[in-house]
Amino acid sequence: MSLETNLFDMWKDFYSKSTNMFDERITENFPSQGIAQVMEMNLMFKKMIDESTEKYLELVNIPSRNDLASLSSMIVNVDAKVDNLEELLEESSANQPHVASLQEEMVSIKKDIKSLENKVNQILALLKASEGSN
Protein backbone atom coordinates (compact mmCIF):
# COMPACT_ATOMS: atom_id res chain seq x y z
CA MET A 1 0.00 0.00 0.00
CA SER A 2 1.49 3.34 -1.03
CA LEU A 3 1.72 6.47 1.08
CA GLU A 4 -0.73 8.16 -1.29
CA THR A 5 -3.31 5.43 -0.80
CA ASN A 6 -2.94 5.63 2.95
CA LEU A 7 -3.33 9.38 3.35
CA PHE A 8 -5.81 10.23 0.61
CA ASP A 9 -7.97 7.18 1.15
CA MET A 10 -7.97 7.76 4.88
CA TRP A 11 -9.11 11.33 4.36
CA LYS A 12 -11.74 10.27 1.81
CA ASP A 13 -13.03 7.57 4.12
CA PHE A 14 -13.32 10.09 6.95
CA TYR A 15 -14.92 12.65 4.65
CA SER A 16 -17.45 10.22 3.26
CA LYS A 17 -18.45 8.91 6.71
CA SER A 18 -18.73 12.36 8.27
CA THR A 19 -20.67 13.62 5.24
CA ASN A 20 -23.15 10.78 5.49
CA MET A 21 -23.54 11.33 9.21
CA PHE A 22 -24.15 15.05 8.76
CA ASP A 23 -26.62 14.53 5.90
CA GLU A 24 -28.50 11.86 7.83
CA ARG A 25 -28.74 14.13 10.85
CA ILE A 26 -30.10 16.93 8.63
CA THR A 27 -32.67 14.56 7.09
CA GLU A 28 -33.81 13.37 10.53
CA ASN A 29 -34.06 16.82 12.08
CA PHE A 30 -34.47 19.28 9.29
CA PRO A 31 -33.98 22.83 10.63
CA SER A 32 -37.21 24.15 9.03
CA GLN A 33 -37.70 26.96 11.50
CA GLY A 34 -34.11 28.23 11.30
CA ILE A 35 -34.08 28.19 7.50
CA ALA A 36 -37.44 29.96 7.37
CA GLN A 37 -36.14 32.68 9.71
CA VAL A 38 -33.03 33.27 7.58
CA MET A 39 -35.20 33.37 4.47
CA GLU A 40 -37.60 35.82 6.04
CA MET A 41 -34.76 38.16 6.98
CA ASN A 42 -33.48 38.08 3.40
CA LEU A 43 -36.97 38.75 2.05
CA MET A 44 -37.41 41.69 4.38
CA PHE A 45 -34.12 43.16 3.20
CA LYS A 46 -35.03 42.55 -0.45
CA LYS A 47 -38.43 44.20 0.00
CA MET A 48 -36.84 47.24 1.62
CA ILE A 49 -34.31 47.61 -1.22
CA ASP A 50 -37.02 47.11 -3.87
CA GLU A 51 -39.30 49.73 -2.36
CA SER A 52 -36.61 52.36 -1.92
CA THR A 53 -35.26 51.71 -5.45
CA GLU A 54 -38.77 52.05 -6.86
CA LYS A 55 -39.27 55.39 -5.06
CA TYR A 56 -35.89 56.70 -6.17
CA LEU A 57 -36.45 55.74 -9.81
CA GLU A 58 -39.85 57.44 -9.74
CA LEU A 59 -38.22 60.56 -8.34
CA VAL A 60 -35.58 60.76 -11.07
CA ASN A 61 -38.00 59.79 -13.87
CA ILE A 62 -36.37 56.51 -14.80
CA PRO A 63 -38.55 53.52 -15.62
CA SER A 64 -38.43 50.81 -13.01
CA ARG A 65 -38.43 47.01 -13.44
CA ASN A 66 -42.20 47.06 -12.94
CA ASP A 67 -42.63 49.58 -15.78
CA LEU A 68 -40.50 47.49 -18.12
CA ALA A 69 -42.34 44.33 -17.06
CA SER A 70 -45.69 46.01 -17.82
CA LEU A 71 -44.43 46.86 -21.29
CA SER A 72 -43.16 43.31 -21.79
CA SER A 73 -46.53 41.96 -20.64
CA MET A 74 -48.23 43.97 -23.37
CA ILE A 75 -45.89 42.49 -25.96
CA VAL A 76 -46.54 39.02 -24.57
CA ASN A 77 -50.30 39.63 -24.84
CA VAL A 78 -49.93 40.74 -28.46
CA ASP A 79 -47.83 37.65 -29.11
CA ALA A 80 -50.62 35.50 -27.63
CA LYS A 81 -53.21 37.19 -29.84
CA VAL A 82 -51.08 36.67 -32.95
CA ASP A 83 -50.67 33.03 -31.94
CA ASN A 84 -54.44 32.66 -31.54
CA LEU A 85 -54.94 34.15 -34.99
CA GLU A 86 -52.32 31.81 -36.44
CA GLU A 87 -54.14 28.89 -34.85
CA LEU A 88 -57.45 30.04 -36.37
CA LEU A 89 -55.82 30.40 -39.78
CA GLU A 90 -54.22 27.00 -39.54
CA GLU A 91 -57.49 25.42 -38.52
CA SER A 92 -59.38 27.03 -41.36
CA SER A 93 -56.70 26.04 -43.86
CA ALA A 94 -56.77 22.52 -42.41
CA ASN A 95 -60.49 22.51 -43.17
CA GLN A 96 -59.86 23.50 -46.80
CA PRO A 97 -59.80 19.88 -48.03
CA HIS A 98 -63.33 19.53 -46.65
CA VAL A 99 -64.48 22.50 -48.73
CA ALA A 100 -62.91 20.93 -51.83
CA SER A 101 -64.61 17.60 -51.18
CA LEU A 102 -67.90 19.43 -50.57
CA GLN A 103 -67.51 21.14 -53.92
CA GLU A 104 -66.83 17.81 -55.60
CA GLU A 105 -69.92 16.35 -53.99
CA MET A 106 -72.00 19.32 -55.16
CA VAL A 107 -70.80 18.82 -58.72
CA SER A 108 -71.68 15.14 -58.65
CA ILE A 109 -75.12 15.92 -57.14
CA LYS A 110 -75.69 18.46 -59.90
CA LYS A 111 -74.77 15.83 -62.48
CA ASP A 112 -77.12 13.32 -60.87
CA ILE A 113 -79.94 15.86 -60.83
CA LYS A 114 -79.26 16.69 -64.47
CA SER A 115 -79.38 13.04 -65.50
CA LEU A 116 -82.55 12.57 -63.42
CA GLU A 117 -84.06 15.61 -65.15
CA ASN A 118 -83.17 14.10 -68.53
CA LYS A 119 -84.79 10.83 -67.54
CA VAL A 120 -87.94 12.61 -66.31
CA ASN A 121 -88.03 14.57 -69.56
CA GLN A 122 -87.75 11.33 -71.50
CA ILE A 123 -90.56 9.78 -69.46
CA LEU A 124 -92.73 12.85 -69.98
CA ALA A 125 -92.01 12.81 -73.69
CA LEU A 126 -92.91 9.10 -73.86
CA LEU A 127 -96.08 9.74 -71.84
CA LYS A 128 -97.09 12.59 -74.14
CA ALA A 129 -96.35 10.43 -77.18
CA SER A 130 -98.48 7.61 -75.80
CA GLU A 131 -101.31 10.08 -74.96
CA GLY A 132 -101.13 11.42 -78.54
CA SER A 133 -101.34 7.94 -80.05
CA ASN A 134 -104.39 7.14 -77.89
Next chain:
Amino acid sequence: MTKDWEKYTNLYPKEFQHILKRVYRATQVLTTDAEPEVAPTPKEIVWTRNKTKLYRYISDQPKKHRIPLLMVYALINKPYILDLTKGGSLIEYLVNQGFDVYLLDWGTPGYEDRNMKLDDFIMDYIPRAVKKVMRKSNVEEVSILGYCMGGTMTSIFAALHPELPIRNLVFMTTPFNFENSGSYGAMLNEQFFDLDKVVDTLGVVPPTMIDFGNKLIKPMASFYGPYVSLVDRADNEKFVKSFKLLQKWLNDGIPFPGEAYRQWIRDFYQKNKLIKGELVVSGQKVDLKNIKANVLNLAGQNDIIAQPHMVEALMGAISSQDKQYKNLPVGHTSITFGSQANKITYPTIGNWLAERSN
Protein backbone atom coordinates in the same frame (compact mmCIF):
# COMPACT_ATOMS: atom_id res chain seq x y z
CA MET B 1 0.69 21.33 -16.97
CA THR B 2 2.93 24.41 -16.73
CA LYS B 3 6.66 23.97 -16.27
CA ASP B 4 6.67 25.72 -12.89
CA TRP B 5 3.95 23.45 -11.59
CA GLU B 6 5.76 20.40 -13.00
CA LYS B 7 8.97 21.45 -11.22
CA TYR B 8 7.02 22.01 -8.03
CA THR B 9 5.31 18.65 -8.35
CA ASN B 10 8.59 16.85 -8.94
CA LEU B 11 9.85 18.03 -5.55
CA TYR B 12 7.38 15.70 -3.89
CA PRO B 13 7.64 11.94 -3.47
CA LYS B 14 6.15 10.00 -6.38
CA GLU B 15 3.15 8.91 -4.35
CA PHE B 16 2.08 12.52 -3.89
CA GLN B 17 2.71 13.55 -7.47
CA HIS B 18 -0.51 11.80 -8.61
CA ILE B 19 -2.59 13.77 -6.12
CA LEU B 20 -0.98 17.06 -7.10
CA LYS B 21 -1.59 16.34 -10.77
CA ARG B 22 -5.23 15.65 -10.03
CA VAL B 23 -5.53 18.85 -7.99
CA TYR B 24 -3.98 20.77 -10.89
CA ARG B 25 -6.37 19.22 -13.42
CA ALA B 26 -9.36 19.86 -11.13
CA THR B 27 -8.33 23.51 -10.83
CA GLN B 28 -8.12 23.74 -14.62
CA VAL B 29 -11.60 22.24 -14.98
CA LEU B 30 -13.08 24.74 -12.53
CA THR B 31 -11.27 27.84 -13.74
CA THR B 32 -9.97 27.78 -17.30
CA ASP B 33 -11.61 24.91 -19.20
CA ALA B 34 -14.22 25.95 -21.75
CA GLU B 35 -17.85 25.16 -21.02
CA PRO B 36 -18.96 21.99 -22.80
CA GLU B 37 -21.33 22.17 -25.74
CA VAL B 38 -24.78 20.81 -25.06
CA ALA B 39 -27.93 19.89 -27.01
CA PRO B 40 -26.11 18.45 -30.06
CA THR B 41 -29.08 16.83 -31.81
CA PRO B 42 -30.19 18.97 -34.80
CA LYS B 43 -33.61 20.54 -34.40
CA GLU B 44 -35.95 23.12 -35.87
CA ILE B 45 -38.39 25.44 -34.14
CA VAL B 46 -41.94 24.67 -35.18
CA TRP B 47 -43.85 26.97 -32.82
CA THR B 48 -43.18 29.76 -30.34
CA ARG B 49 -45.35 31.61 -27.86
CA ASN B 50 -43.98 34.06 -25.31
CA LYS B 51 -40.68 32.37 -24.28
CA THR B 52 -41.90 28.87 -25.04
CA LYS B 53 -40.51 27.02 -28.02
CA LEU B 54 -41.57 23.77 -29.59
CA TYR B 55 -38.68 21.94 -31.23
CA ARG B 56 -38.81 19.12 -33.73
CA TYR B 57 -35.69 16.99 -34.01
CA ILE B 58 -34.32 16.50 -37.49
CA SER B 59 -32.79 13.28 -38.67
CA ASP B 60 -31.82 11.64 -41.94
CA GLN B 61 -32.92 8.32 -40.42
CA PRO B 62 -36.24 7.08 -41.75
CA LYS B 63 -39.15 7.40 -39.33
CA LYS B 64 -40.05 3.89 -38.21
CA HIS B 65 -42.88 4.83 -35.87
CA ARG B 66 -46.03 6.60 -36.94
CA ILE B 67 -46.97 8.25 -33.62
CA PRO B 68 -44.78 11.24 -32.72
CA LEU B 69 -43.44 11.80 -29.22
CA LEU B 70 -43.78 15.14 -27.44
CA MET B 71 -41.49 15.72 -24.46
CA VAL B 72 -42.74 18.09 -21.77
CA TYR B 73 -40.11 19.47 -19.44
CA ALA B 74 -40.37 20.95 -15.93
CA LEU B 75 -40.36 24.63 -14.99
CA ILE B 76 -37.07 24.07 -13.15
CA ASN B 77 -33.71 24.04 -14.98
CA LYS B 78 -33.33 23.76 -18.74
CA PRO B 79 -34.50 20.84 -20.87
CA TYR B 80 -31.16 20.13 -22.55
CA ILE B 81 -30.55 17.47 -19.88
CA LEU B 82 -32.64 15.34 -22.27
CA ASP B 83 -30.08 16.01 -25.02
CA LEU B 84 -26.90 16.63 -23.07
CA THR B 85 -24.18 15.23 -25.31
CA LYS B 86 -23.58 12.86 -28.19
CA GLY B 87 -23.90 9.32 -26.90
CA GLY B 88 -25.52 10.60 -23.70
CA SER B 89 -28.83 11.89 -24.95
CA LEU B 90 -32.30 10.37 -24.60
CA ILE B 91 -33.49 12.47 -27.53
CA GLU B 92 -30.64 11.35 -29.79
CA TYR B 93 -31.38 7.72 -28.86
CA LEU B 94 -35.08 7.99 -29.65
CA VAL B 95 -34.44 9.87 -32.91
CA ASN B 96 -32.00 7.14 -33.96
CA GLN B 97 -34.65 4.55 -33.09
CA GLY B 98 -36.89 6.13 -35.72
CA PHE B 99 -39.17 8.25 -33.53
CA ASP B 100 -40.46 11.66 -34.56
CA VAL B 101 -39.43 13.60 -31.45
CA TYR B 102 -40.64 17.04 -30.29
CA LEU B 103 -39.60 18.98 -27.19
CA LEU B 104 -41.56 21.67 -25.38
CA ASP B 105 -39.04 24.13 -23.93
CA TRP B 106 -40.58 26.71 -21.57
CA GLY B 107 -37.68 29.11 -22.12
CA THR B 108 -36.44 31.52 -19.46
CA PRO B 109 -39.34 33.36 -17.76
CA GLY B 110 -38.84 37.05 -17.03
CA TYR B 111 -40.31 39.32 -14.36
CA GLU B 112 -43.23 40.03 -16.71
CA ASP B 113 -44.22 36.35 -16.42
CA ARG B 114 -44.64 36.49 -12.64
CA ASN B 115 -48.43 36.17 -12.95
CA MET B 116 -48.32 33.04 -15.09
CA LYS B 117 -50.05 30.13 -13.39
CA LEU B 118 -49.81 26.41 -13.93
CA ASP B 119 -53.26 26.80 -15.53
CA ASP B 120 -51.67 28.81 -18.36
CA PHE B 121 -49.04 26.18 -19.07
CA ILE B 122 -51.43 23.25 -18.77
CA MET B 123 -54.54 24.66 -20.46
CA ASP B 124 -53.01 27.02 -23.05
CA TYR B 125 -49.51 25.93 -23.97
CA ILE B 126 -49.55 22.12 -23.81
CA PRO B 127 -52.83 21.66 -25.77
CA ARG B 128 -51.56 24.06 -28.43
CA ALA B 129 -48.25 22.18 -28.64
CA VAL B 130 -50.05 18.84 -28.96
CA LYS B 131 -52.16 20.18 -31.84
CA LYS B 132 -49.03 21.59 -33.53
CA VAL B 133 -47.29 18.20 -33.23
CA MET B 134 -50.24 16.32 -34.75
CA ARG B 135 -50.59 18.85 -37.56
CA LYS B 136 -46.86 18.93 -38.32
CA SER B 137 -46.52 15.14 -38.31
CA ASN B 138 -49.89 14.73 -40.04
CA VAL B 139 -51.18 12.17 -37.54
CA GLU B 140 -54.27 11.73 -35.41
CA GLU B 141 -52.57 10.55 -32.22
CA VAL B 142 -49.60 11.50 -30.07
CA SER B 143 -47.36 10.14 -27.30
CA ILE B 144 -46.21 12.41 -24.48
CA LEU B 145 -43.20 12.04 -22.19
CA GLY B 146 -43.09 14.16 -19.04
CA TYR B 147 -39.95 14.51 -16.93
CA CYS B 148 -40.16 15.39 -13.23
CA MET B 149 -42.60 18.29 -12.77
CA GLY B 150 -43.25 18.18 -16.53
CA GLY B 151 -44.80 14.77 -15.93
CA THR B 152 -47.08 16.11 -13.20
CA MET B 153 -48.22 18.86 -15.58
CA THR B 154 -48.69 16.28 -18.35
CA SER B 155 -50.86 14.09 -16.12
CA ILE B 156 -53.10 17.06 -15.27
CA PHE B 157 -53.30 18.01 -18.93
CA ALA B 158 -54.22 14.43 -19.91
CA ALA B 159 -56.85 14.22 -17.16
CA LEU B 160 -58.44 17.51 -18.25
CA HIS B 161 -58.36 16.71 -21.98
CA PRO B 162 -59.78 13.21 -22.38
CA GLU B 163 -61.00 14.30 -25.83
CA LEU B 164 -57.44 14.69 -27.16
CA PRO B 165 -56.03 11.54 -28.80
CA ILE B 166 -53.15 10.68 -26.47
CA ARG B 167 -52.00 7.14 -27.22
CA ASN B 168 -49.08 6.79 -24.79
CA LEU B 169 -47.88 8.59 -21.67
CA VAL B 170 -44.36 8.15 -20.28
CA PHE B 171 -43.57 9.64 -16.87
CA MET B 172 -39.95 9.93 -15.73
CA THR B 173 -39.35 10.48 -12.00
CA THR B 174 -42.63 12.35 -11.73
CA PRO B 175 -44.08 13.06 -8.29
CA PHE B 176 -47.84 12.50 -7.93
CA ASN B 177 -48.26 11.93 -4.19
CA PHE B 178 -46.52 14.59 -2.11
CA GLU B 179 -47.15 13.06 1.28
CA ASN B 180 -43.94 12.04 3.08
CA SER B 181 -41.79 14.04 0.69
CA GLY B 182 -38.96 13.94 3.24
CA SER B 183 -36.82 17.03 3.72
CA TYR B 184 -38.79 18.91 1.04
CA GLY B 185 -41.92 18.51 3.11
CA ALA B 186 -40.06 19.73 6.20
CA MET B 187 -38.50 22.68 4.34
CA LEU B 188 -41.84 23.76 2.85
CA ASN B 189 -43.86 23.17 6.00
CA GLU B 190 -46.55 25.87 5.95
CA GLN B 191 -46.07 26.45 9.67
CA PHE B 192 -42.67 28.03 8.95
CA PHE B 193 -42.34 28.61 5.21
CA ASP B 194 -44.16 31.85 4.35
CA LEU B 195 -44.99 31.08 0.74
CA ASP B 196 -47.01 34.22 0.09
CA LYS B 197 -44.20 36.42 1.35
CA VAL B 198 -41.73 34.63 -0.96
CA VAL B 199 -43.92 35.07 -4.05
CA ASP B 200 -45.10 38.59 -3.26
CA THR B 201 -41.58 39.83 -2.56
CA LEU B 202 -39.67 38.08 -5.33
CA GLY B 203 -42.22 38.01 -8.17
CA VAL B 204 -40.27 35.30 -9.95
CA VAL B 205 -38.40 32.83 -7.76
CA PRO B 206 -34.71 32.97 -8.69
CA PRO B 207 -33.01 29.74 -9.78
CA THR B 208 -30.36 30.14 -7.07
CA MET B 209 -33.05 29.83 -4.40
CA ILE B 210 -34.48 26.68 -5.96
CA ASP B 211 -30.99 25.20 -6.37
CA PHE B 212 -30.12 26.06 -2.76
CA GLY B 213 -33.31 24.32 -1.59
CA ASN B 214 -32.45 21.21 -3.60
CA LYS B 215 -28.95 21.15 -2.17
CA LEU B 216 -30.21 21.46 1.40
CA ILE B 217 -31.74 17.99 1.12
CA LYS B 218 -28.23 16.51 1.34
CA PRO B 219 -26.06 19.54 1.99
CA MET B 220 -22.62 18.01 2.35
CA ALA B 221 -23.02 15.63 -0.57
CA SER B 222 -24.49 18.39 -2.78
CA PHE B 223 -22.25 21.34 -1.88
CA TYR B 224 -18.90 19.56 -1.59
CA GLY B 225 -19.42 16.04 -2.97
CA PRO B 226 -18.99 16.88 -6.67
CA TYR B 227 -15.71 18.73 -6.04
CA VAL B 228 -14.26 15.95 -3.89
CA SER B 229 -15.15 13.48 -6.64
CA LEU B 230 -13.55 15.77 -9.19
CA VAL B 231 -10.23 15.90 -7.32
CA ASP B 232 -10.45 12.16 -6.77
CA ARG B 233 -11.05 11.32 -10.43
CA ALA B 234 -9.57 14.27 -12.33
CA ASP B 235 -7.22 11.94 -14.22
CA ASN B 236 -10.25 10.22 -15.78
CA GLU B 237 -11.21 12.35 -18.80
CA LYS B 238 -14.54 10.56 -19.23
CA PHE B 239 -15.48 11.49 -15.68
CA VAL B 240 -14.27 15.06 -16.19
CA LYS B 241 -16.46 15.41 -19.29
CA SER B 242 -19.55 14.16 -17.41
CA PHE B 243 -18.73 16.43 -14.46
CA LYS B 244 -18.51 19.50 -16.69
CA LEU B 245 -21.74 18.66 -18.49
CA LEU B 246 -23.71 18.05 -15.31
CA GLN B 247 -22.31 21.10 -13.50
CA LYS B 248 -23.17 23.27 -16.48
CA TRP B 249 -26.76 22.02 -16.41
CA LEU B 250 -27.10 22.25 -12.61
CA ASN B 251 -25.84 25.83 -12.55
CA ASP B 252 -27.94 26.90 -15.53
CA GLY B 253 -31.29 27.27 -13.78
CA ILE B 254 -34.25 29.41 -14.78
CA PRO B 255 -36.57 31.62 -12.69
CA PHE B 256 -39.87 30.08 -11.60
CA PRO B 257 -42.93 32.27 -12.38
CA GLY B 258 -44.26 33.37 -8.98
CA GLU B 259 -47.93 32.40 -9.30
CA ALA B 260 -47.03 28.99 -10.72
CA TYR B 261 -44.60 28.54 -7.81
CA ARG B 262 -47.33 29.45 -5.32
CA GLN B 263 -49.58 26.78 -6.81
CA TRP B 264 -46.81 24.18 -7.07
CA ILE B 265 -45.78 24.52 -3.43
CA ARG B 266 -49.23 25.08 -1.89
CA ASP B 267 -51.43 22.72 -3.91
CA PHE B 268 -48.85 19.95 -4.29
CA TYR B 269 -46.22 19.99 -1.51
CA GLN B 270 -48.35 21.50 1.26
CA LYS B 271 -51.89 20.29 0.46
CA ASN B 272 -51.18 17.26 -1.78
CA LYS B 273 -54.33 18.03 -3.79
CA LEU B 274 -53.57 16.11 -7.01
CA ILE B 275 -53.66 12.57 -5.70
CA LYS B 276 -56.54 13.40 -3.33
CA GLY B 277 -58.62 14.54 -6.33
CA GLU B 278 -58.99 18.05 -4.91
CA LEU B 279 -56.88 19.96 -7.43
CA VAL B 280 -58.71 22.60 -9.47
CA VAL B 281 -57.12 23.96 -12.65
CA SER B 282 -58.89 26.64 -14.68
CA GLY B 283 -62.06 25.99 -12.71
CA GLN B 284 -62.07 22.26 -13.47
CA LYS B 285 -61.45 19.52 -10.93
CA VAL B 286 -58.59 17.24 -11.97
CA ASP B 287 -59.60 13.59 -11.88
CA LEU B 288 -56.69 11.31 -12.75
CA LYS B 289 -59.25 8.55 -13.43
CA ASN B 290 -59.85 10.30 -16.78
CA ILE B 291 -56.45 9.07 -17.95
CA LYS B 292 -57.03 6.07 -20.20
CA ALA B 293 -53.87 6.18 -22.36
CA ASN B 294 -51.13 3.54 -22.13
CA VAL B 295 -48.83 4.53 -19.28
CA LEU B 296 -45.17 3.82 -18.51
CA ASN B 297 -44.27 5.26 -15.11
CA LEU B 298 -40.55 5.28 -14.27
CA ALA B 299 -39.12 5.91 -10.81
CA GLY B 300 -35.51 5.98 -9.60
CA GLN B 301 -34.49 3.88 -6.61
CA ASN B 302 -31.94 6.53 -5.57
CA ASP B 303 -34.13 9.53 -6.33
CA ILE B 304 -34.42 11.85 -3.34
CA ILE B 305 -36.49 14.47 -5.19
CA ALA B 306 -39.30 12.31 -6.60
CA GLN B 307 -39.05 9.31 -4.30
CA PRO B 308 -40.44 6.00 -5.61
CA HIS B 309 -43.55 6.07 -3.38
CA MET B 310 -44.36 9.56 -4.70
CA VAL B 311 -44.13 8.26 -8.28
CA GLU B 312 -45.89 4.91 -7.86
CA ALA B 313 -49.02 6.54 -6.44
CA LEU B 314 -50.25 7.26 -9.98
CA MET B 315 -50.81 3.61 -10.77
CA GLY B 316 -53.89 3.25 -8.58
CA ALA B 317 -55.34 6.58 -9.62
CA ILE B 318 -55.71 6.12 -13.40
CA SER B 319 -58.08 4.04 -15.54
CA SER B 320 -55.52 2.88 -18.12
CA GLN B 321 -55.70 -0.80 -19.01
CA ASP B 322 -52.10 -0.91 -20.25
CA LYS B 323 -49.98 0.56 -17.45
CA GLN B 324 -46.51 -0.30 -16.18
CA TYR B 325 -44.51 0.96 -13.21
CA LYS B 326 -40.75 0.42 -13.13
CA ASN B 327 -38.39 1.33 -10.32
CA LEU B 328 -35.01 1.65 -12.03
CA PRO B 329 -31.61 1.60 -10.26
CA VAL B 330 -30.99 5.31 -10.99
CA GLY B 331 -31.34 8.76 -9.43
CA HIS B 332 -33.29 11.87 -10.42
CA THR B 333 -30.70 13.04 -12.96
CA SER B 334 -28.96 9.76 -13.76
CA ILE B 335 -32.27 8.51 -15.18
CA THR B 336 -31.56 10.74 -18.21
CA PHE B 337 -27.77 10.98 -18.31
CA GLY B 338 -24.97 8.56 -17.53
CA SER B 339 -24.06 4.93 -18.10
CA GLN B 340 -27.17 3.60 -16.33
CA ALA B 341 -29.38 5.82 -18.46
CA ASN B 342 -27.74 4.47 -21.63
CA LYS B 343 -28.02 0.90 -20.45
CA ILE B 344 -31.43 0.92 -18.78
CA THR B 345 -33.58 4.04 -19.26
CA TYR B 346 -33.18 4.60 -22.99
CA PRO B 347 -33.98 1.01 -24.08
CA THR B 348 -36.82 0.76 -21.53
CA ILE B 349 -38.54 3.83 -22.99
CA GLY B 350 -37.60 3.07 -26.61
CA ASN B 351 -38.86 -0.53 -26.54
CA TRP B 352 -42.05 0.30 -24.67
CA LEU B 353 -42.90 3.11 -27.08
CA ALA B 354 -41.93 1.10 -30.18
CA GLU B 355 -44.53 -1.55 -29.31
CA ARG B 356 -47.23 1.12 -29.02
CA SER B 357 -46.39 3.70 -31.69
CA ASN B 358 -47.64 2.27 -34.99
